[in-house]
Amino acid sequence: MTERISSVETIDVRFPTSRHRDGSDAMNPFPDYSAAYVVLRTSAGACGYGLVFTVGRGTEIQVAAVRSLASMVIDRPVDELTADPGALARRLVGDSQIRWLGPEKGVVHMAAGGLVNAVWDLAARRAGKPLWKLLADLTPEQLVAQVDFRYLRDALTEQEALALLRAAVDGRAERERRLRTEGYPAYTTTPGWLGYDDEKLARLCAEAVRDGYRLIKIKVGGNLADDVRRMGIARRAVGPDVRIAVDANQIWGVPEAIRWMRELAPFDPYWIEEPTSPDDVLGHAAVRKALAPVRVATGEHVHNAVMFKQLLQADAVDVVQIDACRVAGVNENLAILLLAAKFGVPVCPHAGGVGLCELVQHLAMFDFVALSGSTEDRAIEYVDHLHEHFTDPVRVSGGRYHAPTAPGMSAEIVPASVIEYRYPDGPQWMPVSAVPVGTGAPTA
Amino acid sequence: MTERISSVETIDVRFPTSRHRDGSDAMNPFPDYSAAYVVLRTSAGACGYGLVFTVGRGTEIQVAAVRSLASMVIDRPVDELTADPGALARRLVGDSQIRWLGPEKGVVHMAAGGLVNAVWDLAARRAGKPLWKLLADLTPEQLVAQVDFRYLRDALTEQEALALLRAAVDGRAERERRLRTEGYPAYTTTPGWLGYDDEKLARLCAEAVRDGYRLIKIKVGGNLADDVRRMGIARRAVGPDVRIAVDANQIWGVPEAIRWMRELAPFDPYWIEEPTSPDDVLGHAAVRKALAPVRVATGEHVHNAVMFKQLLQADAVDVVQIDACRVAGVNENLAILLLAAKFGVPVCPHAGGVGLCELVQHLAMFDFVALSGSTEDRAIEYVDHLHEHFTDPVRVSGGRYHAPTAPGMSAEIVPASVIEYRYPDGPQWMPVSAVPVGTGAPTA
Numbered sequence: 001m002t003e004r005i006s007s008v009e010t011i012d013v014r015f016p017t018s019r020h021r022d023g024s025d026a027m028n029p030f031p032d033y034s035a036a037y038v039v040l041r042t043s044a045g046a047c048g049y050g051l052v053f054t055v056g057r058g059t060e061i062q063v064a065a066v067r068s069l070a071s072m073v074i075d076r077p078v079d080e081l082t083a084d085p086g087a088l089a090r091r092l093v094g095d096s097q098i099r100w101l102g103p104e105k106g107v108v109h110m111a112a113g114g115l116v117n118a119v120w121d122l123a124a125r126r127a128g129k130p131l132w133k134l135l136a137d138l139t140p141e142q143l144v145a146q147v148d149f150r151y152l153r154d155a156l157t158e159q160e161a162l163a164l165l166r167a168a169v170d171g172r173a174e175r176e177r178r179l180r181t182e183g184y185p186a187y188t189t190t191p192g193w194l195g196y197d198d199e200k201l202a203r204l205c206a207e208a209v210r211d212g213y214r215l216i217k218i219k220v221g222g223n224l225a226d227d228v229r230r231m232g233i234a235r236r237a238v239g240p241d242v243r244i245a246v247d248a249n250q251i252w253g254v255p256e257a258i259r260w261m262r263e264l265a266p267f268d269p270y271w272i273e274e275p276t277s278p279d280d281v282l283g284h285a286a287v288r289k290a291l292a293p294v295r296v297a298t299g300e301h302v303h304n305a306v307m308f309k310q311l312l313q314a315d316a317v318d319v320v321q322i323d324a325c326r327v328a329g330v331n332e333n334l335a336i337l338l339l340a341a342k343f344g345v346p347v348c349p350h351a352g353g354v355g356l357c358e359l360v361q362h363l364a365m366f367d368f369v370a371l372s373g374s375t376e377d378r379a380i381e382y383v384d385h386l387h388e389h390f391t392d393p394v395r396v397s398g399g400r401y402h403a404p405t406a407p408g409m410s411a412e413i414v415p416a417s418v419i420e421y422r423y424p425d426g427p428q429w430m431p432v433s434a435v436p437v438g439t440g441a442p443t444a
Numbered sequence: 445m446t447e448r449i450s451s452v453e454t455i456d457v458r459f460p461t462s463r464h465r466d467g468s469d470a471m472n473p474f475p476d477y478s479a480a481y482v483v484l485r486t487s488a489g490a491c492g493y494g495l496v497f498t499v500g501r502g503t504e505i506q507v508a509a510v511r512s513l514a515s516m517v518i519d520r521p522v523d524e525l526t527a528d529p530g531a532l533a534r535r536l537v538g539d540s541q542i543r544w545l546g547p548e549k550g551v552v553h554m555a556a557g558g559l560v561n562a563v564w565d566l567a568a569r570r571a572g573k574p575l576w577k578l579l580a581d582l583t584p585e586q587l588v589a590q591v592d593f594r595y596l597r598d599a600l601t602e603q604e605a606l607a608l609l610r611a612a613v614d615g616r617a618e619r620e621r622r623l624r625t626e627g628y629p630a631y632t633t634t635p636g637w638l639g640y641d642d643e644k645l646a647r648l649c650a651e652a653v654r655d656g657y658r659l660i661k662i663k664v665g666g667n668l669a670d671d672v673r674r675m676g677i678a679r680r681a682v683g684p685d686v687r688i689a690v691d692a693n694q695i696w697g698v699p700e701a702i703r704w705m706r707e708l709a710p711f712d713p714y715w716i717e718e719p720t721s722p723d724d725v726l727g728h729a730a731v732r733k734a735l736a737p738v739r740v741a742t743g744e745h746v747h748n749a750v751m752f753k754q755l756l757q758a759d760a761v762d763v764v765q766i767d768a769c770r771v772a773g774v775n776e777n778l779a780i781l782l783l784a785a786k787f788g789v790p791v792c793p794h795a796g797g798v799g800l801c802e803l804v805q806h807l808a809m810f811d812f813v814a815l816s817g818s819t820e821d822r823a824i825e826y827v828d829h830l831h832e833h834f835t836d837p838v839r840v841s842g843g844r845y846h847a848p849t850a851p852g853m854s855a856e857i858v859p860a861s862v863i864e865y866r867y868p869d870g871p872q873w874m875p876v877s878a879v880p881v882g883t884g885a886p887t888a
Contacts, residue, residue, distance in 0.1 A: 056541035097500035106550015
């Protein structure tokens with residue numbers, strides 16, 4: 001019997017993070033970190049896990065999108081899917097009717113990503129390897145075959161991609177050894193949420209330095225006077241040598257971004273992240289030109305490889321922030337890593353939320369071993385929330401991610417957490433009844 | 445009692461257009477023109493209608509998105525909504541949690557557009573005016589207040605928008621008179637669907653010229669030899685003076701677009717539409733530079749005003765093709781019309797599908813009366829499909845749209861058609877049972 005995908009379960013899981021303002025920023029004052037969680041099951045009883053990260057309301061739309069696309073996965077032979085997830089990615093992204101709803105953007109594109117990532121997770125589990133290792137063991141030719149170059153060739157051809165990967169074949173083994181022993185640099189956003197008070201900000205900044213971080217991130221963009229005060233607190237807490245990135249989460253228009261950041265320049269910000277709309281390639285280029293040497297970073301909301309291509313072509317970014325769940329999965333992120341390598345721009349993945357650290361670490365580690373070959377000016381975002389809900393949580397210490405060793409993409413949520421936080425019927429979300437269960441009718 | 449929105453009904457309506465390959469192009473070989481159809485009902489029994497156009501599969505995702513956003517409309521006072529639809533648009537687009545699913549793109553953004561357009565339809569019905577007239581009667585200040593300038597000010601400020609609108613106040617009455625008597629130019633895509641054979645192409649091209657069209661459009665991008673042959677047939681059929689636009693529906697990458705179009709240049713194409721990904725601003729600029737004097741057109745998939753802004757800033761387009769249902773409704777289309785006016789680029793709206801002609805004509809006519817003041821090099825796309833399903837269908841004759849006179853945005857679908865084509869339970873979609881209804885059990 002051919003092993004096939006027998007079911008695709010998609011579950012709305014929401015964590016009530018807004019209750020403590022964890023994750024609060026200028027555009028997201030009260031996020032509830034959530035996911036459309038995807039579980040593929042095979043006829044042989046194996047599983048693959050994926051998720052689309054969301055921030056609360058609207059997760060039901062994301063779930064609906066995954067369920068609609070799941071028909072293109074159900075009943076497919078597992079050998080076929082796992083041998084060539086790129087073929088699945090092309091089918092999902094290219095469906096001639098569903099494509100109208102994007103194309104290659106928003107809810108439908110992220111749904112494709114959730115399914116494609118789940119197939120990669122399944123492939124890595126079957127291979128008995130963590131995903132980063134599975135990818136790093138593929139040949140340059142196999143990797144290039146996983147990428148859709150249709151809209152990229154004016155910036156990156158198949159031949160150029162092959163050359164980049166081939167140039168990194170020598171040294172893969174040595175870098176893999178270093179990765180396993182030394183890990184991969186992390187930076188932390190834990191201190192800087194906008195909803196935290198000054199005391200908490202100062203304390204968490206100092207702790208971050210003690211914990212070994214050389215780069216921290218502060219949310220800005222709510223109020224200029226507050227930002228100036230908070231940047232001062234952070235700079236005093238970390239000293240002159242630790243880098244402080246700032247993140248506006250798209251709150252500004254282009255002229256406003258430039259004006260506001262000039263006020264923060266005395267505190268030596270390392271990068272300004274999401275100064276304006278993630279769609280505004282030319283806007284980012286203008287901001288970058290006006291604010292140099294402050295770097296410009298973006299990516300968590302950059303919806304596909306075509307947009308990253310332009311950010312690079314327009315010299316609009318110094319830092320490419322891939323996100324594991326925004327684009328159509330591992331395959332499109334391979335394309336983005338190749339584009340970044342071609343243009344010589346470092347990749348510092350976006351993470352945090354729920355599960356984003358777990359998933360994206362694999363992509364950065366693959367990039368180090370088999371493509372860019374460097375961790376210089378690179379770090380994966382780290383936020384210390386919600387890892388306890390994963391069966392293979394990230395391990396971060398001394399300011400570094402440890403390389404995962406368990407098979408898969410680290411995307412499986414602890415089953416008890418799925419039950420507890422399922423929306424709207426998990427215990428965390430069900431309104432507490434005014435009358436306790438088991439209370440009988442009043443007796444006469 | 446304050447009149448409130450008492451319900452928002454969202455219905456999946458699909459027309460099986462793929463059965464005759466109407467609407468077939470390089471990326472959409474078999475579209476089933478569909479809509480997430482929105483009906484607002486008020487506590488006083490009034491209705492407002494909107495729709496999000498789709499092409500079949502996935503309409504259920506679009507419906508889910510509208511239903512999720514509808515909670516922000518239900519129970520709102522009708523006076524408040526209709527007096528300031530822009531406030532609703534900002535709320536829908538800016539919701540801090542749902543925003544993660546975009547921002548300002550894809551299914552969620554189009555859902556906002558469906559609701560915002562339904563509110564404008566309701567406002568125009570209450571005012572007893574067709575929407576184009578309602579808009580053209582607003583003051584420049586009122587119009588500018590309906591636009592969100594957050595991400596646009598580097599290209600267009602409120603003051604510049606006001607100046608553009610004020611400059612067009614003189615002459616509004618005369619242009620309205622001309623619009624009512626002469627109508628607005630149309631162009632036709634009816635002849636050129638990729639699935640039509642050569643005989644049908646030639647016949648429909650000749651008919652289009654006889655019907656008064658001065659611009660027709662042919663789908664290209666399937667096969668180069670076919671395109672060369674079909675362009676020859678079309679050019680012979682229409683003669684040298686009628687313009688022929690060609691439309692690739694995003695099939696190409698940038699270098700391929702340039703190579704392919706050079707082969708079609710001898711047939712004097714007027715514009716090349718969607719030569720590549722709608723997200724590729726810089727790609728469109730490169731194509732335009734390489735192919736001049738052939739014009740470059742795009743817009744039906746350009747997902748928001750920030751993208752149109754960049755297409756204009758980068759000199760990437762000669763023709764702006766607004767779509768009534770792609771962006772967040774009338775308000776964002778006002779922004780796009782203002783941007784086009786600022787950059788002096790003509791707007792030729794995308795239409796066809798189901799209901800797109802009905803809706804978008806109002807925006808082009810408003811633009812003529814109160815903003816651009818011109819119909820030169822402008823025309824609204826026209827396709828003669830599915831108009832019979834609307835209660836206020838477009839009237840096109842002599843190659844011109846007649847100005848609508850009925851109150852509203854012409855978005856109401858005939859109730860019997862909603863029932864007939866509702867998916868999946870309308871008679872057009874229910875599988876025909878193998879056993880006729882009423883067939884009894886076999887008798888002994």
